[in-house]
Amino acid sequence: MCGDSTAGDPPANPDPADEHGPVSCPACGAANEIPAAAPPVGHRLVCSACGAALVETIADANGAAPDVLWRLFRYVDRATINPVCPHCQQRNYALCVPANDRWGWHVHADADSVDNGDRALAATCCHCNGEFFVEWDLEALI
Numbered sequence: 001m002c003g004d005s006t007a008g009d010p011p012a013n014p015d016p017a018d019e020h021g022p023v024s025c026p027a028c029g030a031a032n033e034i035p036a037a038a039p040p041v042g043h044r045l046v047c048s049a050c051g052a053a054l055v056e057t058i059a060d061a062n063g064a065a066p067d068v069l070w071r072l073f074r075y076v077d078r079a080t081i082n083p084v085c086p087h088c089q090q091r092n093y094a095l096c097v098p099a100n101d102r103w104g105w106h107v108h109a110d111a112d113s114v115d116n117g118d119r120a121l122a123a124t125c126c127h128c129n130g131e132f133f134v135e136w137d138l139e140a141l142i
């Protein structure tokens with residue numbers, strides 16, 4: 001299933017300044033603990049119970065804009081993208097990337113097709129478990 005990244009592990013030391021607390025899944029209503037600060041690149045902001053994107057209701061097909069992640073979760077320098085898996089053609093929602101890397105990317109089915117590994121991110125499809133690669137056209141992925 002899709003919701004494997006943050007399954008049921010609340011932070012050991014919750015930040016007292018944390019304003020968002022648990023996030024209710026827009027699809028199933030389950031309460032999800034999410035990182036208090038900007039998650040690492042490649043983290044997926046999905047429900048640990050059903051796998052739906054936690055930003056689904058306000059994200060368009062291209063993902064959530066940086067201002068949305070700031071408003072919802074107080075995340076700095078993050079956006080999300082929703083790449084389509086090249087193996088099974090299903091969408092993987094809410095993959096975290098740096099804010100400036102929201103646009104200008106494409107997907108490869110295998111590592112040999114990646115032109116420059118420094119600006120590519122490996123991902124595992126939550127539907128078929130296939131590995132694929134998101135590569136940015138110009139900017140290096142930080």
Ligand SMILES: [Zn+2]
Pocket residue numbers: 025026027028029030047048049050051052
């Ligand atoms: Zn859910």
Ligand SMILES: [Zn+2]
Pocket residue numbers: 085086087088089090125126127128129130
């Ligand atoms: Zn797939």
